Structures are given as structure tokens and as C-alpha cells.
Amino acid sequence: MKLVILACLAAVALARPQSNPDQIDILRQETVDNGDGNFNYLFETENGIYKEVVGSPSANGAQAMRGSYRFPLDDGSIVEVTFTADENGFLPVSDAIPTPHPLPAHVIETLALVDELVRQGATWDDQGRRITRRK
Numbered sequence: 001m002k003l004v005i006l007a008c009l010a011a012v013a014l015a016r017p018q019s020n021p022d023q024i025d026i027l028r029q030e031t032v033d034n035g036d037g038n039f040n041y042l043f044e045t046e047n048g049i050y051k052e053v054v055g056s057p058s059a060n061g062a063q064a065m066r067g068s069y070r071f072p073l074d075d076g077s078i079v080e081v082t083f084t085a086d087e088n089g090f091l092p093v094s095d096a097i098p099t100p101h102p103l104p105a106h107v108i109e110t111l112a113l114v115d116e117l118v119r120q121g122a123t124w125d126d127q128g129r130r131i132t133r134r135k
Contacts, residue, residue, distance in 0.1 A: 024049075037063065048072040062087050 024045045031041040037057035044050045053067035064086040070078055081094040103111075123131045 048078065058086055060087055 024047050026043060026045055028042070028044040030043075031039075033039040038055065040052075040054040042050070042052035049069075049071045051067065051069040053065050055063055055065040058064040064084070066082075066084045068080065068082040070080040072078055079094065079096040081092050081096070083090060083092040085091070117130075121132060125131055
């Protein structure tokens with residue numbers, strides 16, 4: 001009889017829900033949808049992930065959004081990004097986003113030359129060869 005009770009207790013202990021070490025709890029979640037294209041939502045998790053977005057219809061019928069999000073890196077630092085998303089596309093702003101190197105002087109000079117040729121009416125074919133010449 002003791003063996004049966006012990007076996008039942010062991011079965012109950014093994015049947016209990018096991019915690020998932022990869023599971024991250026949501027600390028806060030708020031959502032408002034007015035049904036007319038205006039909405040906002042935010043959520044925050046226990047591991048430091050956070051996102052907040054406000055959206056509204058834009059003048060041309062598209063959806064415009066602005067917001068921010070942040071998340072921790074493995075080294076413990078936090079990346080924060082603010083953004084707008086509208087008819088001009090997704091425009092993120094963050095110190096974590098790499099920026100291009102400045103153009104070398106010869107590239108700037110070449111682009112200025114091309115601009116001047118375009119002002120003079122020059123055109124090029126799809127292979128980059130100039131079609132029109134000065135008269």
C-alpha cells in the first residue's frame with residue numbers, strides 16, 4: 001500500500017507543469033484600438049524588452065506610426081530606437097544604427113560633374129554611356 005501511495009505522489013510530482021527557462025513573462029501590455037485607424041499599444045517584458053507605438057491614418061489613406069522600442073544586448077547595454085513609419089517609409093533613429101562613412105573628395109567631385117552635365121541636358125543609356133553631347 002505504501003508503494004502505491006509513493007508511486008501516486010511521484011506521478012503527481014512529475015505531472016506538475018514544468019517551468020520553461022526560455023519563457024519570458026510580460027510585465028505590462030496595453031492596447032487601444034479606436035476602430036477608426038487610431039491606435040496605440042505598448043508592452044514590456046521582464047528581460048527589458050519594451051515597445052510603444054501610436055498609429056493614425058495619414059492624409060493619403062496610409063497608416064502613419066511613431067514609437068520606440070528597446071532591448072538588452074548580451075553585454076548588458078540597452079539599445080533604444082525611436083521611429084516614424086509613414087508614406088516616407090520606416091525611419092529609425094538610434095546611436096546603435098551604423099552610419100555610412102563620409103564620401104571621398106573625388107566621389108563628391110564626380111557627382112558634382114554629373115549634376116552639371118545633367119543641367120546641360122546630358123543623358124545616358126542603360127549601360128552608363130553618354131548619349132547626348134554638347135553642341
